[in-house]
Amino acid sequence: MSEKEFYIDTIENLPALYNSDQDMRERFASVFMEFLQLQHLYQSAIEVVKTHLSIIDSEFSVKFQRNPIHNIESRLKSPESIIGKLQKKGLPLTPEAAQKNLLDMAGIRVTCCYISDIYQVVDLLSRRDDYVVLKQKDYIKNPKPSGYRSYHLILNVPVYLSSQKKYAPVEVQIRTMAMDFWASLEHQLRYKQSAALTPEISEELRECAERIAETDLQMQRLFMEISDLD
Numbered sequence: 001m002s003e004k005e006f007y008i009d010t011i012e013n014l015p016a017l018y019n020s021d022q023d024m025r026e027r028f029a030s031v032f033m034e035f036l037q038l039q040h041l042y043q044s045a046i047e048v049v050k051t052h053l054s055i056i057d058s059e060f061s062v063k064f065q066r067n068p069i070h071n072i073e074s075r076l077k078s079p080e081s082i083i084g085k086l087q088k089k090g091l092p093l094t095p096e097a098a099q100k101n102l103l104d105m106a107g108i109r110v111t112c113c114y115i116s117d118i119y120q121v122v123d124l125l126s127r128r129d130d131y132v133v134l135k136q137k138d139y140i141k142n143p144k145p146s147g148y149r150s151y152h153l154i155l156n157v158p159v160y161l162s163s164q165k166k167y168a169p170v171e172v173q174i175r176t177m178a179m180d181f182w183a184s185l186e187h188q189l190r191y192k193q194s195a196a197l198t199p200e201i202s203e204e205l206r207e208c209a210e211r212i213a214e215t216d217l218q219m220q221r222l223f224m225e226i227s228d229l230d
């Protein structure tokens, strides 16, 4: 029986599990417990980073009377999509494999007002000495072929549990409101269609991303001009 079959079978036969052999029950209980602990750890790491971000934001509003962060959203990857991704990568369907190989189980999306705010947030997050930067990708300086723009940081975040300190990776996507507008609609359009987007539609979406990026730069320039007048 493959690992996937084992878990599906076990879930479908939960009532029968109470009467099944001791070994099987223990195996399932231990995987289930590990998975709950993992979810708790990752959710806690999200809370740590979100609290830190909201402290930065409120500090800015006290010091400079403005908020660099417009919005913060977060999500934990669902068990179905964790299983789907492990399968796609040909990895065993275990909590350890997920922890080792999936760095985007905990995700935070920070929407900023201006491009300069993005770099300020990146700088503040990566300078914090108790976070470890595992990966960073600047899709603003180097947009994806689709036209996608955002700054991605994967941080290993310490969580102080009752008896020990554990680390969990958190993917932070930082973008302007304009970049978020494009990414959200492009995502919707892409998933609306079961087949891949045609080259013509992809090209138009890329053009939209370019125009939006120009507007972002224009707004940034206006912001700087007005700030200089103060």
Ligand code: GTP
Residues within 6 Å of the ligand: 104, 137, 144, 146, 147, 148, 152, 182, 183, 184, 186, 187
């Ligand atoms: P994943 O397996 O998707 O996590 O890819 P990866 O590990 O190579 O990371 P990558 O930096 O390419 O992108 C991770 C995330 O960025 C995705 O899950 C999306 O949220 C977002 N993203 C990347 N490319 C696009 C894109 O072309 N359009 C949109 N809307 N979002 C994108």
Ligand code: MG
Residues within 6 Å of the ligand: 104
């Ligand atoms: Mg991802």
